[in-house]
Amino acid sequence: MSDQKNPRQVFERVITLLKSGARAEAESLCRESIQRDPGDVNFRALLGTILAERNEWQEAEECLRHAIRVVPGHARAHEDLGTVLLNQGKHAAGADRYWKRPRR
DSSP, rough: OOOOOOHHHHHHOOOHHHTTTTTEEEEEEHHHHHHHHOHOOOOHHHHHHHHHHHHHHHHHHHHHHHHHHHHOOHHHHHHOOOOOOHTTOHHHHHHHHHHHHHHO
């Protein structure tokens, strides 16, 4: 597990890793952070986004739905979930999720 304990520092590290293309390491840090704090919706939503980029639609959908259940106003999670649903062929649900998302 990561030596970093401060969630904000870990989140910033994940973002840096994603920007540099180190997606596997970023995913690993997200998973570690979720293990430490299963209720952290930021890491859960970010993991959903990472998984969606790899076309792992089902797990991405689960992560994003979890984040939305905990924080219904999480605009990015709604938007990303809409994209995931559209990519799974769930067009009506995806469009609905996207257009009715909270605004950032």
